[in-house]
Amino acid sequence: MTGSVLLTRRTSLFVLGGAGALALPGTAMAKPQVGSPAPTFSGVGSDGKSYKLADYRGRTVVLEWTNHECPYVGKHYRSGNMQALQHDAAAKGFVWLSVISSMPDSQGHVGAAEANDLTKARNAAPAAVILDPDGVIGRAYDARVTPHMFIIDPRGTLVYMGGIDSIRSTSLGDVTKATPYVRDAMQQLADGKPVAQPVTQAYGCTIKYKPTA
Amino acid sequence: MNVLLSKVAFRAATSLLATALCPLAAIAETSSAPVVTERTRATLVVGADAAAPGAPIAVALRLQLKPGWHTYWRNPGDSGEPAVVTLRVGEREYKGPDMWPVPERIDLAGIVSYGYHGDVFLPTRVVAPAGVVPGATLPIEAKATWLVCEKVCVPEHGRFTVSLPMAVDVPATTSGSPFNPEPLQPLPAQFSKTAGGWNLRVPAASADAGGAIVAAYFFPERGDLIDHSAPQSLDRSGSGIVLGMDAAPAMAEAPSELRGILAITQQRADGTRQTRYFRIAAQP
Structure with missing residues (x-):
């Protein structure tokens, strides 16, 4: 009410x-809701190409909000967990888009070249890194932290939103102890099943959005 | 340092008159060696210079943060994580902190976290072993992790030992200091699930003393119940107040009790405002 x-x-x-x-x-x-159409977006990737959600009808899309200087993001890249998920997504035919919504001069903000260097240096495998310095895509998805994860099914319906896993910490050792929400959701989708836990609590660093006043 | 100390005294005084009457400088303190980073000076502190065998002791992780930096409440809100302290006292291990001071609402471009700036005391209650001989020194060991954020977030950690002399005839630790905060006054309340979230209802009799309520905010202990970043609506049209809160994205099952801290801002007859904090354990 x-x-x-x-x-x-x-x-x-x-x-x-x-x-x-x-x-x-x-x-x-x-606010985006699981079971409803995912917010549409278009943005420019670190490769200079433009990306639109509408281009991926018929494919499953995974969105990863990231900030390479955030210790929670660091936990999942230094452990190799994030890269493994990205490779797993590619193997399943899913489109993995990393999104950077840090405003200029804030933690995690990068230009195209640095974003590409980070991908290479970390052996990451996103289909693209979308630069969102104005926070438009981030706000549309109500993404609040890094990492914050969303999955969109081939019909454009949001089927998962929340955390990457269940343990709110920056400790690498917790990665293998946690319930891997995103890994599980991707497997269920690949198996043609509904996502068992479609909404979970995200944890991480506040996204450094441009003030909106 | 003086600035930090007076800030603590001020914060404590808002909820407890006794602290205002008893300057912080008068409270004895036994401290560990500090762990110092570019952002934080961390110590393990006891608000006494001795304790009696078998007596309860409040042992605080004290985080003195540089201006602009914050750390988190037990429910950190939409980002971050709370400090974790593991204490060893004699043969026993304690997990803390277990007495959290009233948090601030920290809004960063619309994303809300709960935490603290400045001089932060996060106490854990332990018990001095009964078998320790008066005259001996009791080592209290702790390892702790905490997250500090400003424009960036940095996880920090430390190991601490505070050596507390054991004595007979030690006066019981007085509560009401930052080392051993006075429990907040409870306020009876009910809660209910709504279509989009939760309502917290506080009856008129308990809410109105102190002047007209102009603002209220509920800090839930659990992190999976409300949307921390959404505004809370204050309805004063009935008797008492009803605070409306949006549900967390991952809407949890209704708890048997909705626990947390309610901040109530009231306007006095002379136009000044005061905010008071109450302990809430709302029933369905």
Whole structure:
């Protein structure tokens, strides 16, 4: 009940604020919901190409919000967990897009060349790294932390959102102890099954969004 | 240092008059050697210069953070993680912290975390072994991990030993200092599940003393119940107040009890405002 009152309030803000309100923090837009169409987006990759969600109809898409200087991201790259998931996604025919929403001059912000160097240096295997310094894609997905993970099925429906795994820590040793939510979800989707735990709690570093006032 | 100390005294005074009457400088302190980083000076501290065998002791991880840096509450909100302390006292091991001071709401471009700036005391209650002889020294050992964030986040850790003299006739540790915070006053409340989240209802009789309520905010102990970054709505149209909270994305099953800290800001007759903090264990 309260939720709908708040929504109404937000909606009116949105209408009154016009285009400027598009950038209101997270809550200004309808929050993405598992089972509903995933927010559409288009963005520019570190390879200079443009990427649109609509281009991937018929394929499963995994979105990974990242910030290479965040210790939670570091845990999953230094352990090799993230790269393994990316290779696993590619082997399953899924499209893995890493998204960087850090604003300029903030932690994790990189230009195209540095993003490509990071991919190479870490032996990462995303299909593309999308640069989102204005936070438009991040806000649309209500991504809050790095890493924050989303999976979209071939029909464009959001089928997973949340954490990469179950243990909120920066310790490498916890990777093998955790329930691997994203790994499990990808396997279930590859097997043609519904995702057993479609919404989990994300953990990590706050995404360094551009202020929206 | 003086600035930090007076900030602590001020914070404690907001919830406890006794602290305001008893300057912090008067509280005895036994401290470990510090672990110092570019961001943090960390120590293990006891708010006493001795303890009696068999007596309870509050042992705090003290994090003195450089301006701009913060660390986290037991429920860190939408990012970060709480400090973890493992204490060894004689043969016993304790997990802490178990007494968390009232957190701040930290909003970074719309993403909300709960935590602390400045001079942070995170105490754990332990018991001095009964068999230790008065006159001897009790070593209290701890290992701790904590996360500090400013524009970047850095995990930090340390090992500490504080040596506490054992004595007879030691006055019981007074509560109400940052080393051993006074429990918050409880406020009766009920909660219910709504279509989009949770309502927390506080009856008029308990909520209204102290002036008209102009703002309220609930810090839930559990991290999987509410959307921390969403605004909380305050409804004062009925008797008492109803605080509406959006559900966490991964909406959990209703707990048997909704526990947390309620901040209530009231406007006094003279127009000034004060915020008070209450312990909530709301029933369905």
